[in-house]
Amino acid sequence: MAARLDPAECAECLCLASRRAARAITRSFDRRLRPHGVRATQLTILIALILYGPGSIGALAEGLGIERTTLTRNLALLEAARWIRIRPGEDARSRLVEITKRGRAKAEAALPAWRSAQAATVAAISLAAAEALRALAQRPIP
Amino acid sequence: MAARLDPAECAECLCLASRRAARAITRSFDRRLRPHGVRATQLTILIALILYGPGSIGALAEGLGIERTTLTRNLALLEAARWIRIRPGEDARSRLVEITKRGRAKAEAALPAWRSAQAATVAAISLAAAEALRALAQRPIP
DNA sequence: CGGCGATAGATGTAGATACACATATCGGAT
């Protein structure tokens, strides 16, 4: 039989805390990126492709800490916008994702808005919290 | 003209970090909660209703740091499962959300799994990071 | 060469998220 709910214990829920923080931060980024017609999640993918070069869908998903099947859907939208290109990979199973000129231009145009959102977030949560959040995001959760 | 992308700068993206952390933590919670047929997001709402009592949709959304319209959709699923009840509120505009006996029983049955996920997350990210995350989630992001 | 586990990815289904907009009601000012 489960014990009764303890308010102090349940108020500490890390799933709520992490999702709540992500929602708030994403809203802030999306608001600033809206004039550029790109979502924070999409810009993240474009930046990853610029920084770490073309790669397979699985490798990109791994790098972003996202489900591979989720990334497949996200990439379809970016491909429709011609911000990325998906070509056949080394063998007939894999596919290679790479950013296009249009995608690179879009990411660079959105960079000032991205910086503004980043700065606003750091100011809101403190530099120490920002560093803690980055470190935390690297860790696998069993 | 936007400056060129700086790898060090872009790797610090807080939107990516927060979403990545939330995805990983949510997957961990959902995996453990699956035998109970309840999602982490749903359990969060049930717990909030237990701890803070019945209230309007807007007040609940505010408390959870979630968009009101998002909560409306989430509540529809909980209502269909008969875990919550939505009644007319004080005036004809507002509605009152409250947990049902079934909902309370479901939340209490899932509590051990929730505790297990919570403990696994704390162990993975460290107690200090957990506290930082909780504090961070409280802050509004402009 | 043929089979078989491993690998890479796509699809079906379901839920979470949020903005723009629409609806209904309330309460105070005239």
Added chain:
DNA sequence: ATCCGATATGTGTATCTACATCTATCGCCG
């Protein structure tokens, strides 16, 4: 009494997320 801004909520649309399952291909072992 009526009008009008404020309040509380629902709906249309689009995107993000992920598990279960499917298809295709690869590489190895006999």
